[in-house]
Amino acid sequence: MKLETFFEHFDLLTDAPNAAAKLRELVLQLAVRGKLVEQDPEDESASKVVEKLKSIKERLTQEKKLRNGKTLSPIEPIEVSYFIPNQWAWTRFGDVTICRDGERIPLSKDARFERRGEYDYYGASGVIDKIDDYLFDKPLLLIGEDGANLINRSTPIAFIADGKYWVNNHAHVLDSLSFDCLRYLEVFINAIDLKPYITGTAQPKMNQAKMNSIPVSLPPLAEQKRIVEACDRILTLCDTIDQRQQQRQEKLEKMNEVAIAQLLAAQTPNEFDTHWQRLYQNFDLFYSVPETIPKLRQAILQLAVQGKLVEQDSNDEQGADLLAKIADHKENLLKDKKIRKAKSDSINLLEMPFQVPYNWAWCRLNNVILDIEAGTSPLCEKRSKEKNEWGIIKISAISWNVFNPNENKALPVGVEPRIEFEVKAGDFLISRANTSQLVGKSVVVEETLPRLLINDKTLRVHFSADVEKRFFNLYNNSFLARQYYAKQGTGTSNSMKNINRGQIRNLPVPVPPLAEQKRIVAKVDRLMALCDDLETKLTAARAKREALMTAAARQALEKE
Incomplete structure (x- = not known):
């Protein structure tokens, strides 16, 4: 692909998520190759x-304005990685720059606080403060000397400082023949x-020695100016592309949030149908990028637990009748001493976050469960269990909506496993300790490994056979339950919050008829x-656009 062809058709590639970054990379590479x-x-x-x-450096050395630097070795052929035009030259970075590192003065944060002023104070990645004096009063090239940005390049490592300013010892300070030469060297680095x-x-x-040894492909001075001007024009275009993509993403997210909020707030079936049709008609627009799919999943959960996902059936048993049946069953179990009595508070209207359908009811989670038990956590090996070993699940096994049995630690040889805590298919597991965002997360175990035990930060909840536990798992992982647990959690750090069994029992939950619970889950x-399928397709489409952009840029670079 010819360079002219690439730029003529670039508008076809700008929808790729990495379009601006790839264009920046391509432009800089083209610039330094002529x-x-x-x-x-x-x-x-x-x-x-x-x-x-x-000649300038020799004069400055004679005037004792510059120390006599070490003579740099000629460029070896093995160091040259690409061809350059005839009028260009390969040289060392130290041969085309005048280092002014000796004039830098670092100041502590406290010292800068005492000297607050109008002049920029530069560090490795740019301005980090302002102070009351300056060291330099002309445009110079600054290059980060240390820090992670040398590797990850999250911001430009080379940049021009202008005006009057101060530089600390974390950025190299460099002058050259002209401002255009400095700007070209900025592009090159x-x-x-x-x-x-x-x-x-x-x-x-x-360090300075390593920097000075860098081979530089140097154009004539006049061409340096043309290169910098071209880079400025195209990099401004890149900024526009970035801004346009960000604005488009923000607009999509806002439209999506508004559409979902209208669905959730609908008070009548007609109002719900109106908002649903609007969402349905614009589905390809609202959900055109993978980032919107998690919000779609959460919206589905919200609609499900509010009774807006499937139709109600007047022939279904009422939620209140279902609760009465469960209460009778629990009373019999209590009499037979098969479960222990657990106290929970009565529920009031203020705790009901939304209005439920006519045949649903509100109650505490305690009203639909039989018991809650904790696991065990002996000191374990710092590795996962082998096939025939016993292991203890980690909190991460139940943190992400699906049970992951591979998140476990091996039980040491000689420690007797408490087999009553073995994980079984169908178990409802909930975390009592985790981050503020994940505490109280639950899963229903679909498949597991043999010889896995519940840890003491995980609780196993036993439900009445008269309910569909997977419905209550949906509600427990919904936004409303997340809010409840975040408020209930105790602990000084957001990285580790704790909830107890009483708080779990007191979670307000909606109770649909059993038949509807099953329809909702299905x-x-x-x-x-x-x-999942949509997210996979969107991710694959994005990867394809990124690959196309990368291939087009490579062709433009290699075949020009």
Whole structure:
């Protein structure tokens, strides 16, 4: 693909999520290879730039304004990774820059606080403060000397500082023949991989010697100016693309939130149908990116537990009658001493977050369960169990809506397993300790590994046979239950909150007729499967667009 063809058809590729990033990368690579702008045979060759810099540095050394630096070795052929135009030259970074690192002065945070002022104070990645004085008063090139940004490049590692400003010892300070030369070197450093010139892993650092050794593909001075101007134009386009994609994403998310909120707030069947038709007619728009699918899943849960996902059937047993039946059954179990009596508070209207259908009822979770038991947590090995070993599940096994038996720790040899706590298919498990976002999360175990035990931070809830436990799992993982547990959780840190059995028993829950509970669960299963399929397709489509963008950029770079 010719470069002109790439840019002519770039608008077809801008929907790719990585379009702007790939275009930035491509532009910088083209710039430093002499492929972004045309060469002019009238331009003075790049070797003249190197000679002029050498003369300037010799003069400054004689005037004792610059220390006599180490002579840098010539560029070896093995260091050259691409061809450059005839008027260009390969040289060392240190041969085309004047280092002014010796003029930097670091100031502590306390010292800067005492010296608050109007002048920018620069660090490795840009301005980090303002103080009352300056060290430099001309445009210079700053390059981060240390920090993670040398590796991850989340922000440009090279940037121009202008005006009057102060620089600490975490950024190299560099001058050159002209401002255009500084701007080109900024482009060059931001274009290349700096890993070969970085030392240290815990604290990456590019010292002055390593930086000076970098091979630079240098254009003539006049072409440097044209390159920088072209880069500025195209990188501004990249910013526009980024902004446009962000605005589109925010608009989609807002439209989605409004549509879902209208569905959930609908008070009558006609109002619900109106909002549902609007969502249905714009479904391809609202759910065109993978990021919107988790909100769709949560909306399905909300609609399900509010009685808006399936139709009510007047022939179904009333929710209140179902509760009465469960109460009678529990009374008999209590008399036979098969369960223990557990106290729960009566429910009031203020605790009912929404109006339920005519044949539903509100109650505490305690009214539909028989018992809650905790597991065990002996000291375990720091590895997962092998096939015939016993193991203890970790909290992460029940944190993400589906039971994951592989999240476990092996029980040490010699420790007797308490087999009464073995995980079984059909178990309803809930976490009593986790982050504020995940405490109280639950799963119904579909499949498990043999010889797995419940830990003491996991509770097993035994439900009455007269209810569908998977419906209550849906409600327990809905936004409303998440809010309840977040408020109930105790602990000083959001990273670890605790709830007790009494708080779980007191969770207000809606109770549909048993037949409707089963219809709701079946409908949610079908819709969640569709969500999974849609998310997979959207993710694959995004990956395809990204691959197309990457391939197009590579062709433009390699075949120009």
